[in-house]
Amino acid sequence: MIEVAAIKKGTVIDHIAAGQGLWIFNKLNLGQLGHPVVLLMNVPSKRLGKKDIIKIENYTDVDTAMLGLIGSSITVNIIENEHVVDKVPVFIPDEVRGLFSCGNPRCVTNSDAYVIPLFHLHDARSLAYVCEYCEEITKVAWK
Amino acid sequence: MIDLRGRHLISPNDLDLREISSIMSLAQSMQQNLSSYASLCRGKILATLFYEPSTRTKLSFESAMLRMGGNILGFSDASTTAVSKGESIADTIRVLDSYADIVVMRHPKEGAPKLAAQYSRVPLINGGDGGHQHPTQTLTDLLTIHMYLGRTTHLKVAFCGDLKYGRTVHSLIETLARYPGATFYLISPEELRLPPRLKEHLEQHSDCALIECRRMEEALPAVDILYMTRIQKERFFNEADYLRLKNSYVLDSEKLAQAKAGMLVMHPLPRVNEIAYEIDADPRAVYFRQAELGVYARMSLMAHLLGVDGL
Structure with missing residues (x-):
């Protein structure tokens, strides 16, 4: 198995469903951070069978709202001196700003570049959100 | 004030x-x-x-x-x-x-x-x-209802036509549902039904009764108000769908004969052909007065x- 050294300080996003790591990497713009980042794919996992892991060195300000939308299995560990010092809870956010577009083609957020789409949780089970502006429901469907 | x-x-x-x-x-x-x-x-x-x-x-x-x-x-x-x-x-x-x-x-x-x-x-x-x-149309509609019927509670109202894209319907139905005892008859083609979220909101947040109908005749004898709407060409992305649905409902004297003597026929205007011109002279037709109000x-x-x- 490929060995990747532990990071001294930073964030480990663990238990990502296999195949979603690259997508999260791109959505969080991790390639633009300027910090060392490692993406591990298809790592054997007791819980998931296979999983992806992302390690980011010297950076802890990860957008957990987006991770909450992607999957409840994900864990976010904050690392100091090679030890986990905090586990940031990942949950489905009540409010989401700018992470996805409104599904209503007539909504102003799809035509006015100035406005950032804002949604309020309508149904957690189906990941359904109500648009702040047009009040239509958008179901979040990743990938 | x-x-x-x-x-x-x-x-x-x-x-x-x-x-x-x-x-x-x-x-x-x-x-x-x-x-x-x-x-x-x-x-x-x-x-x-x-x-x-x-x-x-x-x-x-x-x-x-x-x-x-x-x-x-x-x-x-x-x-x-x-x-x-x-x-x-x-x-x-x-x-x-x-x-x-x-x-x-x-x-x-x-x-x-x-x-x-x-x-x-x-x-x-x-x-x-x-x-x-369309909230100011709702204020107009409420003023019309109040002036003609003297109340905004315990009303039986039929909404007919485009209930999906009809903004006047969305605003009015949500407002009338806040008054006690409302019953709404929803008359529309399958494709132009009231948006599910609005329907769910009405069911959860008001005591109103919702009755879905396919034909105007099912509701006409019972209601205090018939609120007609135009099938709006500008809301369709596909012209074929508009052409198929545009003549779904037309109110004429034969149908109006089934309504109560004191029923109001309302319409936010403009109308196209959903209310026959012969209805204009009927005292129940208040849509031009509605525009004035x-x-x-x-x-x-x-x-x-x-x-x-x-x-």
Whole structure:
């Protein structure tokens, strides 16, 4: 198995469903951070069978709202001196700003570049959100 | 008069029933004694920002402000403004709100007035946004209902036509559902049914009864009001769908004969062919009077939002 050294300080996003790591990497713009980042794919996992892991060195300000939308299995560990010092809870956010577009083609957020789409949780089970502006429901469907 | 100074009106839910009652009350007074209010808005300017064609709403607002002694400015064709150069709504409003004391905006995009209100320093009124909401039509409808039936509670109302994209329906049904004892008959083709979220909202947050019908005749004998709507060509992305659905419901004298003697036929106008011309002479047809009452409803609304009563 490929060995990747532990990071001294930073964030480990663990238990990502296999195949979603690259997508999260791109959505969080991790390639633009300027910090060392490692993406591990298809790592054997007791819980998931296979999983992806992302390690980011010297950076802890990860957008957990987006991770909450992607999957409840994900864990976010904050690392100091090679030890986990905090586990940031990942949950489905009540409010989401700018992470996805409104599904209503007539909504102003799809035509006015100035406005950032804002949604309020309508149904957690189906990941359904109500648009702040047009009040239509958008179901979040990743990938 | 209840103090609504400085407030925006984006959705009818922005007003509670007490505030709506205050607007109705002043509107009735204005209708009865128009000349007393001729100087109420002297020195005030209304900006009409109409990004989508409108006849009644725009002229009704302009008439309302002129009848109160105020002035108007604005546009009714966005292609002649900086909007056509790609200007955002936020930028437009941040400039125009310094030119006027109150703004009314109609926009084809749903949620546009809500966005504009976030940047406006003066009261902003939604004059209709896509298929979403049309709160001043609701005030007009409520005033009409109140003046003809003398009540807004325990009403049986049939909504007929385009219930999916019909913003006047969305605003009115949500408001009438806040009054006790409402029963709504929803008459539409399968493709133009009331949006599921609005239906769910009505079921969860009001005591209203919802009855879905495919034919007008199922509802006509029972209702106090028949609210007709036009199948709106401009809301369809596909012309074939519009052509297939446009003649779904037509009210003629034969159908109207099944209705109660005191039933009201209402319509936000413009109509195309969903109400036969022969109905116009029937005393139950109040849609032209409804359009007239819209001026008083808008006068009262603007007086409230500007904080002027002058009496």
